[in-house]
Amino acid sequence: MLDLKRIRTHFDVLAADLANRGVEAEILQDLKALDEERRSLLVQTETAKAKRNTASAAIAQAKRQKEDPAQAIADMQKLAGDIKKLDHQLAEIEEKLQSILSGLPNIPAKDVPVGTDESENVEIRRWGQPKDFTFDIKAHWDIGEKLDILDWERGSKVTGSRFLFYKGLGAQLERAVYNFMLDEHAKEGYTEVIPPYMVNHESMFGTGQYPKFKEDTFELADTDYVLIPTAEVPLTNYYRNEILDGKELPIYFTAMSPSFRSEAGSAGRDTRGLIRLHQFHKVEMVKFSKPENSYDELEKMTSNAENILKKLELPYRVIVLCTGDMGFSAAKTYDLEVWLPAQNTYREISSCSNTEDFQARRAQIRYRDEADGKVKLLHTLNGSGLAVGRTVAAILENYQNEDGSVTIPEVLRPYMGGREKICEKP
Template sequence: MMDIKWVRDNVEAAREYLRNRRSDFPLDRLLELDERRRQILGEVEEIKARRNEGSKRVGEMKRRGEDASALMEDMRSLGDRVSQLEAELGSVQGELDDLMLRMPNRPHSTVPVGEDETSNPVVRTWGEPRRFDFEPRPHWEIGEILGIMDFERAVRLAESRFVVLKGLGARLERALVQYMLDLHTSNGFIEVSPPFLVSSATMTGTGQLPKFSEDLYRCANDDLWLIPTAEVPLTNLHSGEILDEDSLPLHYTAHTPCFRREAGSYGRDVKGMLRVHQFPKVELVKICRPEESYDELESLTASAESVLKGLGLPYRVVCLCTGDMGFASSKTYDIEVWLPSQGCYREISSCSNCEDFQARRMNTRYRPKEGGRPRFVHTLNGSGIAVGRCLLAIVENFQREDGSIEIPEALVPYMGGVREITPPVKR
């Protein structure tokens, strides 16, 4: 969450960044509540001082044998007033806390101002999109030809926007996971196997709650939610802790299933695996000192890019503008892979620096070596990468005219030596 003191001292800057983010956040109401909270606290403090002084006088009057009943009645009235103010404070504080949890993060000064994805500048590109001498098929058609994707049975098992991978399709998904984890752990990330169900407090810590509850799946009889990304448990590993500075930075990676309702996305990408309710992903999370976080963002993005480079998949990196970036992010790079069937780049990874936004919600700090008060850490996260989207990108980019696909060289050892997937022989 944002620092209320910064908001109070920089009202116009806060108003500007909210406008740039196209946010309708009620800043004036927040400021009104903050002012009333401070007024109440000041009045309560003043009344309590008067009560303390009055209590002393009551004691002195009683010792002298004087009648203190009038003064004692005044003290009771002050006590009633404190009770009234504390009740109001509870209401004001509750609404203020809720608004603070709903206020989006402040964009970094290097983030371009823009309305939507059309204002996202391209930072760099890698690889050349393949030129086909035939009309490239979409991945769902190839998957059906090869017998490795079954959307019809997935609908019968669950509903739309699920997929069943079979045979070498399932093997390819597993190979991708192992390849990504081996790549990231060899570069210093610690592999973690976290819970796939987490509490409301954990979801709140990284910003999924309360704002995005409609996009999440919740267990009916428990305070548990299915994770939308491993960012949630990985970043919360140190919630409520004060870390030693020498332990930073911390780099974590995990492979988990991810669950999202995709609320409001109906009508978009309804065919295939591009937008589904359950998908595997390898996630990257970093926890570091504030001074290091933007260097860490660059290296985090490079780690995600290394997956696509190793597989030979063309991609580009864009910097999200203020109107397109995520709620908790201060700066985000999207990595977009080339999809031949669509003739365009589509997002396969988002790499974000959240600065101290999540750390304040989680109360995760570190103790500086030189002494002084504990400071909030900075947290970063990125897909390293979305396994399903990587699989469909391989299917489309490495397809042949007969519907078969070539396996990228980096995955051959993970596929047990299999170098291609070909259509089944009809009997």
């Protein structure tokens, strides 16, 4: 959430920044007007309360001097009514202010490119060379079905569209991928966590999913529980409403979890395969950092995600998202896109973002700075390290062979009992 005082003080500058994120000028003008009305009412309330205190003192004085306090009592009753009315008005305005503030996206960092959509994202580097195949390449869904390791038909029967069964060596490959990722992140200093797979509404608000993106989630009816859309939510909220010791920062967490997404608004997109499912595994990285170090931590986090792709020898590119394509809570985001030969394009496999103090303000995650003893908002960062299903899709397509088999990347073989290939059953 944005700081109202900062908006008030730098209104024109922030209005321009938010316009680049698609926020209409009228919304900010409404916010400004409500803030001004609120501040005026606060002055009136404080004045009325001061008068009430004077009236109360006058009643006491009249009683001590055995005088008639009727007029002072009448004055205090009128002031009490005025204060009640002002408090009611303040509560209504406060609710409207918070509603607008909670729906405003983060301010983009100064070096984020301005743009309206993904076509204006900026590629900053590539790694690896896409393989030249000498045979007709297959899509990962066809490879998975042919090898009898991915079963969409029965997933759809048992649950519905965009669900599947991993089977046999497919399940083992998925498990190998996320165990490899977790082991790599542990080497990089991340503490592995197994989080709850359900969180409450306050946690969803803390990371910015609620209230704006409720339709993208799966809520449990008649409860306060929501199936997590990403492990970012429980990991970031781990320290909600806490004050950390600045000497402990930075703190790194990593977790593998299922992610549940309704994919609202994605009808007709990626209806086949592992790219866009309602349930999928993802390895997440979350960091808590002092503000002055958070952009160095973003570069390290992005490098941590790239390390996975390099060791799997999967070609990829890194792009920086423009203002119109960034996530709601992000101040700056790098996307990693892996090469999928059957689609002849790069597809997102990780997003690494610095949210600065946006989530920390919503979730009230603070630290006591050892330099001056003051309590301050820290910065939170999150990134996929990586989306597991999309990694499996990339392996199946990039490592496919003419005979229908799939070579297992060398770094995954220890996790699969030394097996080198997944072959069709005779």
